[in-house]
Amino acid sequence: MDDFLWRALIGGIGVALISGPLGAFIVWRRMAYFGDSLAHSGLMGVALGLLLGLDAGLGVLIVCIALALVLVLLQRQRQLATDTLLGMLSHTTLSLGLVALAFIETVRVDLVSYLFGDILSITPSELYWIWGGGLLVLGLMAWLWRPLLALTVHEDMARVEGVPVFWVRLGFMLLIAVVIALAMKIVGILLITSLLIIPAAAARCFARNPEQMAVLASGLGCCAVALGLWGSMQWDTPSGPSVVVAAAGLFILSQVWPQARRSR
Amino acid sequence: MMATEALLAVERVHLTLGRHPVLQDVSLQLKPGEVLTLIGLNGSGKTTLLRVILGLVAPDRGQVRLRPGTRIGYMPQKLPIEETLPLSVARFLTLSQRATRAQLRHVLVETGALAVLDSPLAALSGGELQRVLLAKALLREPDLLVLDEPVQSVDVAGQFELYDLLGRIRQRRGCAILMVSHDLHLVMPTTDWVICMNQHICCAGPPEIVSQHPAYRQLFGIDHGRVAVYHHHHHDHKHDTHGQVVKPEEPH
Numbered sequence: 001m002d003d004f005l006w007r008a009l010i011g012g013i014g015v016a017l018i019s020g021p022l023g024a025f026i027v028w029r030r031m032a033y034f035g036d037s038l039a040h041s042g043l044m045g046v047a048l049g050l051l052l053g054l055d056a057g058l059g060v061l062i063v064c065i066a067l068a069l070v071l072v073l074l075q076r077q078r079q080l081a082t083d084t085l086l087g088m089l090s091h092t093t094l095s096l097g098l099v100a101l102a103f104i105e106t107v108r109v110d111l112v113s114y115l116f117g118d119i120l121s122i123t124p125s126e127l128y129w130i131w132g133g134g135l136l137v138l139g140l141m142a143w144l145w146r147p148l149l150a151l152t153v154h155e156d157m158a159r160v161e162g163v164p165v166f167w168v169r170l171g172f173m174l175l176i177a178v179v180i181a182l183a184m185k186i187v188g189i190l191l192i193t194s195l196l197i198i199p200a201a202a203a204r205c206f207a208r209n210p211e212q213m214a215v216l217a218s219g220l221g222c223c224a225v226a227l228g229l230w231g232s233m234q235w236d237t238p239s240g241p242s243v244v245v246a247a248a249g250l251f252i253l254s255q256v257w258p259q260a261r262r263s264r
Numbered sequence: 265m266m267a268t269e270a271l272l273a274v275e276r277v278h279l280t281l282g283r284h285p286v287l288q289d290v291s292l293q294l295k296p297g298e299v300l301t302l303i304g305l306n307g308s309g310k311t312t313l314l315r316v317i318l319g320l321v322a323p324d325r326g327q328v329r330l331r332p333g334t335r336i337g338y339m340p341q342k343l344p345i346e347e348t349l350p351l352s353v354a355r356f357l358t359l360s361q362r363a364t365r366a367q368l369r370h371v372l373v374e375t376g377a378l379a380v381l382d383s384p385l386a387a388l389s390g391g392e393l394q395r396v397l398l399a400k401a402l403l404r405e406p407d408l409l410v411l412d413e414p415v416q417s418v419d420v421a422g423q424f425e426l427y428d429l430l431g432r433i434r435q436r437r438g439c440a441i442l443m444v445s446h447d448l449h450l451v452m453p454t455t456d457w458v459i460c461m462n463q464h465i466c467c468a469g470p471p472e473i474v475s476q477h478p479a480y481r482q483l484f485g486i487d488h489g490r491v492a493v494y495h496h497h498h499h500d501h502k503h504d505t506h507g508q509v510v511k512p513e514e515p516h
Contacts, residue, residue, distance in 0.1 A: 156320055161361065
């Protein structure tokens with residue numbers, strides 16, 4: 001196998017491993033739309049990075065974190081429902097990113113690679129980012145695990161029992177922002193949410209407790225990355241979408257798997 | 265009795281949500297080991313008052329004082345079950361505090377739900393879920409149990425049993441109980457004090473007194489010919505001063 005293929009596989013697996021536990025919480029907390037909106041704002045981050053001469057990943061990270069903070073603040077007002085807010089912000093930031101990129105004439109931007117990922121062009125330094133950042137995210141996730149689970153089940157009850165709800169929720173949102181910045185290279189900003197939620201959804205029918213579901217989701221995510229890459233090589237298809245199609249295939253398999261029904 | 269220091273004191277609490285006054289000048293006291301029930305119709309501010317007491321909502325004016333070191337066990341009105349989250353009862357009980365297997369068994373025996381210790385939360389019946397929620401509150405060894413409609417989605421026989429259980433828990437543990445109900449007659453044997461609410465406090469006292477109080481009887485539309493209409497009764501009509509139902513002027 002060629003070097004770039006190994007890098008693609010190792011990078012993809014790194015992202016899939018983090019996606020498992022975060023994706024499980026996104027499914028439990030019904031935050032798929034939140035993840036999508038945050039990811040869409042990533043394009044603005046790319047533009048910001050290019051304008052300021054920063055790394056695109058860093059730009060995405062800054063914009064995603066800023067947007068997560070704005071959302072937390074906006075959720076405190078009650079005039080607009082959260083999904084309306086998310087819809088507005090998601091498409092406004094995506095469009096702003098596209099408009100800003102059009103202004104940057106000096107640089108030719110490969111838009112498609114940002115939107116749908118470019119896993120085959122991962123550089124060794126990007127690998128360090130993915131694995132270093134990924135391990136950090138996993139560590140923080142382990143630290144937040146119990147309080148986050150408590151507030152997912154019942155927020156008021158968790159608060160009465162002493163969970164610092166606001167900070168835990170904020171921490172989780174920031175972790176999602178980090179994962180989006182890390183995963184952009186793999187599947188692109190339009191497809192990131194699918195890598196987070198499809199493996200978790202597929203893991204649901206086999207899991208008997210929350211931790212099992214997170215670990216299974218990580219495992220299924222890794223399978224999807226490997227299968228997608230293989231398919232992409234085999235049939236010369238775009239790599240990011242191939243990974244998502246593989247994940248969807250695994251989900252469908254999980255639904256018809258005979259053991260899945262019983263263990264619910 | 266008067267000498268005992270209050271466990272909980274609510275002093276002249278006001279709260280407005282949006283443009284609607286939800287709590288107006290509400291004061292109450294609860295001493296250690298006492299049972300106090302808030303009753304009122306839907307939207308009368310009972311649950312909001314609980315939330316203020318629990319510190320989940322800050323009042324506009326007034327204050328809530330808890331005796332320092334008071335441990336609260338809280339049982340919410342409803343636990344929305346997220347089907348995608350695989351959670352057993354044992355795991356649910358230990359979400360925000362650790363407990364040994366023996367402690368879990370002990371508290372579930374106390375609430376009569378030992379059989380479901382390892383069942384998935386999503387598979388419980390309404391009554392079982394209430395008993396598990398109660399067990400979770402008890403696991404904290406509370407000085408004060410705060411229960412929001414503890415018999416929700418439980419059949420009538422089960423409701424009596426649950427209130428009976430609360431009475432035994434209070435006797436055994438000596439903890440104070442503050443609960444919300446919309447049925448005075450069900451809680452009568454269990455509660456020491458009743459506060460009848462409709463944004464403000466309409467009347468308060470021991471249950472026998474409140475059940476005879478004109479403000480309570482008017483609020484719940486008792487005294488108009490039929491007996492025992494307090495249950496599932498919608499207050500969609502007006503009364504005159506004698507408690508007779510006044511016909512609405514216009515059909516809605």
